Each structure stands twice: as structure tokens, then as C-alpha cells.
Amino acid sequence: MSIKDPQQDTDLIYSKPQVKVADFQFDAQVVEVFPDMIKRSVPGYNTIIDTIGNLAGRYAKDNTNIYDLGCSLGAASLAMRRSIQAKDCKIIAIDNSEDMVDRCKIHINAFKGDTPCEVKLGDILTEPMENASVIVLNFTLQFIAPEKRAQLIENISKALVPGGLFILSEKIYDQDPVCKELLNELHHDFKRANGYSELEIAQKRSAIENVMKPDHLSNHLQRLQQAGFSHATPWFQCFNFFSLVAIK
Numbered sequence: 001m002s003i004k005d006p007q008q009d010t011d012l013i014y015s016k017p018q019v020k021v022a023d024f025q026f027d028a029q030v031v032e033v034f035p036d037m038i039k040r041s042v043p044g045y046n047t048i049i050d051t052i053g054n055l056a057g058r059y060a061k062d063n064t065n066i067y068d069l070g071c072s073l074g075a076a077s078l079a080m081r082r083s084i085q086a087k088d089c090k091i092i093a094i095d096n097s098e099d100m101v102d103r104c105k106i107h108i109n110a111f112k113g114d115t116p117c118e119v120k121l122g123d124i125l126t127e128p129m130e131n132a133s134v135i136v137l138n139f140t141l142q143f144i145a146p147e148k149r150a151q152l153i154e155n156i157s158k159a160l161v162p163g164g165l166f167i168l169s170e171k172i173y174d175q176d177p178v179c180k181e182l183l184n185e186l187h188h189d190f191k192r193a194n195g196y197s198e199l200e201i202a203q204k205r206s207a208i209e210n211v212m213k214p215d216h217l218s219n220h221l222q223r224l225q226q227a228g229f230s231h232a233t234p235w236f237q238c239f240n241f242f243s244l245v246a247i248k
């Protein structure tokens, strides 16, 4: 009988001092601990995933595509597949990390569902999107080069059918430096409460600082308006993490 090592799935990546902290990558090491890492790092992650499922159930239309952009291990795709009742829909989950995509395929295939789900290795900046009733960008835009974000949001808008839904979740910063610092501190307290040490928090911070560039809420709203969305509202915020819905 084999007994699983309980630490095997725990994020300990930044627990030992590193001489030089390398830029964060969605590689094989991160894949192993990703569910633990994201749950302990992103306040409200489970609520956001459950609500993406609920929203997809409401907005998925017959004979359309549902996109999960930057799908990682497929948590949002699985939640959507559980609640979509519309007929002849297809979920297309895309990620540009080969390690993520390989593991995502295993996760998706581990569960049965009526809606087919294709997991694709690809760059969401160039992958074609069309005839979509729901598009999800859950904590992915922050990893896209800032100058490429507006074009991606425009492509998303063009791919949506009228009445189609876009769900965007991101880390944000507050423009007021005092509020920015407070939200940051509250987020770090959240990480501390979830067992991350000061060293882990500091090293993770250096690892993501060159690769993850959050926007202010007003940047997001402005981009959505420019891309032709008729309605948009944040539906969730906890500290410096938020999620919004926009309707075409």
C-alpha cells in the first residue's frame, strides 16, 4: 500500500532562501503545487471558480464556444462543464505552458461531462476565437505584456455573440498609495494566515515582479468600453484581487 506524502502537493517553492530568485514561470515545479499555491495566494479563488461555473450555466448558448484563456489546470473549465445545460457547446481551454496543458488534459479527462472540452497548447494572443457565448480570463491578463492587453480584449469582444459574457479576474493596485499599501498588507496577512513565511512572501514577490504587472481598475473598465462592451461591473473584490463581468 502506498501512502501519499502529504507535503507533495504543498507549495514550498520559496520556502528556502535562494541566492537569486528567478522570474516566476508556469513550469513543471509550479504545476505540481499549483492548486495549493493559487488557493493560498488568491483571496476568494474558490468563490470565483464556483461563480464562473454559475455564470457559464446562465450565459452559455446552444451551438456556441466557451473559451477558458490561460486555463492552467482547468479549474474554471471543469466548473463550467459541471453547470452548462446548453446544447452542442464546446469548451476550448488554452494555455501556453506545455507542463500546464499536459496536466490539464489529465484533470479534464478525469471527470465526465456532456459538454466536450478541448485543451490546447497555444498563445491566447494569436489563437483564433469565434462564436463564443462565454469567455473567461481568470488571473491571466496580468501576465500578458501591458501593450498587448487592449488588442486581446478587443479580440475577445469580437469573438463574443451578442449578449455574450466575458469574465475577467485580476490582481489590481489602488491608485492611492496609502490604500495600495493597505490592500497589499492585507493580502500579505492572508498569505501569512495560510502558512506562508515572510521569506516565502518576499521571494515570491521578487519572482513575480518582472512577469506580472497588475493594472488599476479604471484601466480595465476603459479597455472594456473601448472594445465595445455595453455593460460591465465588478462582482467580487477582496483586498487587491477582483473579478468583473462584461456583457457584449
Ligand SMILES: C[S@@+](CC[C@H](N)C(=O)[O-])C[C@H]1O[C@@H](n2cnc3c(N)ncnc32)[C@H](O)[C@@H]1O
Pocket (backbone or CB within 6 Å): 026, 038, 069, 070, 071, 072, 073, 074, 075, 076, 094, 095, 096, 097, 100, 122, 123, 124, 125, 137, 138, 139, 140, 143, 144
Ligand atoms: C494564474 S494562471 C491562471 C489560473 C487559471 N485561469 C485558473 O483559473 O486556475 C495564468 C496562466 O496563464 C497562462 N498564460 C500566460 N500567458 C499566456 C499566453 N500568452 N497564452 C496562453 N496562456 C498564457 C500561464 O501559463 C498560466 O497557466
Ligand SMILES: O=C(O)C(=O)C[C@]1(C(=O)O)C=C[C@@H](O)C=C1
Pocket (backbone or CB within 6 Å): 037, 038, 041, 042, 139, 171, 204, 205, 208, 212
Ligand atoms: O500576487 C501574488 O502574490 C500571487 O501569488 C498571485 C498569483 C496570481 O494572481 O496569479 C501569482 C502567481 C500564481 O499563479 C498564483 C497567484
